[in-house]
Amino acid sequence: MTSHEPEMTEARTEAIRDLLAQTIRDEPELRRRRTRRRLFVWGGIGLLTVGGLSTAGSVLFREAAITDQSIVQCFSSTVPNPDGSFPGSGATVATKDGPGRVDDALALCTEMWRQGVLSPGFDPVAPPQEPDDTRIPDLQVCVMRDGIAAVVPSDDASICQSLGMSALAD
Amino acid sequence: MIDEQESDAALWLAASSGTERAFVVIFDRYRSRIFSSAYRRTNQISDAEEIVAIVFLEAWRLRKRVRIVDGSLLPWLLAVTANVTSNLSRSQRRYGRMIARLPSPLEQEDHAPAVDEQLDGRPCRQVLDDALASLSAGDRAVIELCLVEELPLAAAAAALELPVGTVKSRLHRARKQLQSRLAIADLPDDLFAVKTTEEVA
Numbered sequence A: 001m002t003s004h005e006p007e008m009t010e011a012r013t014e015a016i017r018d019l020l021a022q023t024i025r026d027e028p029e030l031r032r033r034r035t036r037r038r039l040f041v042w043g044g045i046g047l048l049t050v051g052g053l054s055t056a057g058s059v060l061f062r063e064a065a066i067t068d069q070s071i072v073q074c075f076s077s078t079v080p081n082p083d084g085s086f087p088g089s090g091a092t093v094a095t096k097d098g099p100g101r102v103d104d105a106l107a108l109c110t111e112m113w114r115q116g117v118l119s120p121g122f123d124p125v126a127p128p129q130e131p132d133d134t135r136i137p138d139l140q141v142c143v144m145r146d147g148i149a150a151v152v153p154s155d156d157a158s159i160c161q162s163l164g165m166s167a168l169a170d
Numbered sequence B: 001m002i003d004e005q006e007s008d009a010a011l012w013l014a015a016s017s018g019t020e021r022a023f024v025v026i027f028d029r030y031r032s033r034i035f036s037s038a039y040r041r042t043n044q045i046s047d048a049e050e051i052v053a054i055v056f057l058e059a060w061r062l063r064k065r066v067r068i069v070d071g072s073l074l075p076w077l078l079a080v081t082a083n084v085t086s087n088l089s090r091s092q093r094r095y096g097r098m099i100a101r102l103p104s105p106l107e108q109e110d111h112a113p114a115v116d117e118q119l120d121g122r123p124c125r126q127v128l129d130d131a132l133a134s135l136s137a138g139d140r141a142v143i144e145l146c147l148v149e150e151l152p153l154a155a156a157a158a159a160l161e162l163p164v165g166t167v168k169s170r171l172h173r174a175r176k177q178l179q180s181r182l183a184i185a186d187l188p189d190d191l192f193a194v195k196t197t198e199e200v201a
Helices: A010-025 A028-060 A105-114 B008-016 B020-042 B045-061 B074-086 B088-094 B112-133 B137-148 B153-160 B164-181
Strands: A068-075 A088-091 A139-143 A148-153 A166-168
Touching: A010 B020, A010 B045, A068 A105, A088 A105, A105 A139, A105 A148, B008 B020, B020 B045, B020 B074, B020 B137, B045 B074, B045 B088, B074 B088, B074 B137, B074 B153, B112 B137, B112 B164, B137 B153, B137 B164, B153 B164
Parallel strands: A068 A148
Antiparallel strands: A068 A088, A139 A148, A139 A166
């Protein structure tokens, strides 16, 4: 450029800059690509949401049947021991031919609560308590992963899922 | 984030993928050079500015065909400038709607320097313009890149997508033609000297 050569005017330079940027923004191919990307992202988020809800639903509303009736676990608390197990006692009803069988887990654990076996401060060597003096909490029947029933003291209908177990199927 | 010091290749890759900022950096990097080239041909600031806009709009339209020569976009942009300038009215028609969005040049330009230069160099310039206009479009593009813009033969060939041999023969033919047309004018002897790659390097 010689010393006599003029330069582009500032206003038109700025206008050309804007024009080029606008041209790129309005490019149909890029707009389609942006739309596809947006659909892909939102579709992905939608799928993740549906998947998450399904998983949460299956966890929250998981139900199972008791497949092992040889024993029932009657929990005395929903707060686990340091080793992860729950305090309480296993119980069964002896049958004539050997192995025990529990047809009504709730009834058996209710009876144990009535006898005070699951009450705090229960002394197994003390004389039997008067059954009527023992308060029986609300109980929920859950099913553990191995198919054994677990009866939990709680008035929360979803306590089984909270403890990582299934609710008893109807 | 676009670094203004990025290479042309990196900027062009980002720009052609739709990064506006990269395209604007390329525009700012080469607009003065394109403007000078256009102004030398048109002697009109407003026309030269419109050519700058059209060249970059063409670069966007033809983005899949852009050639980066020795790491630079400039040779290709200059080749497009030569084509656009040769077919200005057609280019202005193609981009008329966009060009109409630019501010009016009459409100902001000082034409005095341009007019002075036009008047001072008019006789010689008119002879040159007439001689160049007599060339075919292909020969004129070679002359523009090799003699006016002083690009090496290899760079001009790459920008025009032609073999070097073809560029050489076109240059030779165009030079002969120009020499015969300008024989009557008192022009410098080295007017038609051309740089080889080695000289530029």
